Amino acid sequence: MNAPATSPSVKGWCPGAHRPMLSGDGLVVRVRPFRAELSADQARGLCDLAERFGNGTLDLTSRANLQIRGVAEADHPALLAELEALGLIDQDPAVEGHRNILLDPNWATGDLTDRLYDALLSALPSLPDMPEKMGFALDTCRGGYLRDGSADFRFEISDDGGLILRADGCDAGRPVTEAAAIDALKDMAEWFVSTGGRDAGRMARHLKTVSLPAEWQTTPPRSAATDVSPGAAPNGTVLGAAFGKIDTTALRDLLNDTGAEQMRLMLGRMFWLRGGRAPAPSQHFVFEGGDPILKAHACPGAPFCPQATVETRSLATWLAAQTDHVLHVSGCSKGCALPRACAVTLVGRDGAFDLVKNGAPWDIPSQTGLAPDTISLKDL
Ligand code: SF4
Known part of the structure; x- marks a missing residue:
């Protein structure tokens, strides 16, 4: 006999740094590093905080963020102050709650993805109030890298190399120039809210019952890029973390042994160690793409x-x-x-x-x- 699974208590928001979720082992404090990148010093600092305030592990999430688990409620203010000192959180909890931004890890300083990230960060406070689970994807390097990532508003590259804005759940998007990109995003966000999208909670769910304007669904994105997997990568090495679980001692050793300069967080519960020497295999991380x-x-x-x-x-x-x-x-x-x-x-x-x-x-x-x-x- 079929029986539906027990109904969980589903929250309409994701745990963040300012607004953590209470779990069985204490608070879950989610950290969304800017540009999904930590310097080696920030990563080492986060390891220290996970050991001092949490359970000594970091969780690499499906949206390429990091979580500290097992935090006592009384320690939350002190942890927030330390995260702010490391430059890992927004001072404004409202901005922090909506800063769900995926970006292609191949971004480079000053490129289109980097510029769009800055523009989006500046625009976040002026977007209409939307559910905190909603997010953005900047899939604007080679294109097709973030197709499996959870995001509602997607900047992507079309087959002819142009920039498009695509609503998640729709096969095609709207061509935009870089200069008009954020205004187009505001238009789409306002459309979502004014057509009752907040009740649906996410864009793809909303589009099951409401149609987007036809002119916003004219241009398909470039087809998906080749899968990225652990192994050697330009200027470093991509490593995996089984179930996203990262032992802080192992990560600190990895950073120290390799002399890596940065750590970029990726979808698929992987991270890209950039700079430094190739790491020696260790049981704590996934080194093979076929694992x-x-x-x-x-x-x-x-x-x-x-x-x-x-x-x-x-x-x-x-x-x-x-x-x-x-x-x-x-x-x-x-x-x-x-x-x-x-x-x-x-x-x-x-x-x-x-x-x-x-x-x-x-x-x-x-x-x-x-x-x-x-x-x-x-x-x-
Ligand atoms: S962490 Fe697992 S058990 Fe807990 S709410 Fe999520 S799916 Fe359910």
Whole structure:
């Protein structure tokens, strides 16, 4: 018999630095580094803070941010002051809450992506009030790099190399010049709000019931770029973090041993160490592009999140080696680790798992009540 997964308490916002979320092990404080880049000193400082105020790990999120977990409520003000001293947060909580900006990690100082980032940062306070989960993508280097990233307003490159603004959920976008880009974004944001988009919460969901103006959907984006995977990269090395979990001691050692100058955060729970020497292999990071663990997604699960009744990551690690498919083991139907459909999703409910094939964690499962120690992909 099919049964829907337990309804999670879904929040309409993402945890941020100023407005953290309470989890089973304390506050989750999310840090959104500017331009998704940390200097080596900022990264080392963040490691220190995760050890002093959190549980000694950093979580690299699906939107290429970093989280400190396990923070006591009483320590939150002191942690905020330290993050501000490191130059990692906005002073204005309202701006911080809306600063969900993905950008192609290939950006260079002064290029189109860099300039658009500055323009967008300046414009954020003047955009209409939208749900804090909504975000922006600056996929404007070679194009097609951020296609799988969660964003509602997408600046992209068309086949002829022009700049377009595309609403997420729509196949094509609106050609814009760089000078007119932010005004076009404001127009689209105002359209979203005035047509009732706040009730839908996200652009793609809103477009299921309301049509965009025809002139905003004329030009498709360039097709997706080749996948990036761990290994040697220009001016450095791309590394992966299984489930996004980064041990702070291991990261500090990595920075010190390589002499890396910066760390750019990437989609796919990867980061790009830039400058310095090539790192020596270590069990703490993923060095090979074919490692199946990078196709597995799992939230912290029990006992770290109060919504979870199951452990997630040990099962995901075991199952990842058995499949070439994308796999998601979710502590509940909220699906924090991968909030979209994939080939195999196991959703925790009342101490067991429900199976969703080719669907999202909140979809109707094809099997229910699977005991964790009996699950094998041979049976799926
Ligand atoms: S998906 Fe995982 S982390 Fe998110 S609320 Fe559910 S159990 Fe918690």
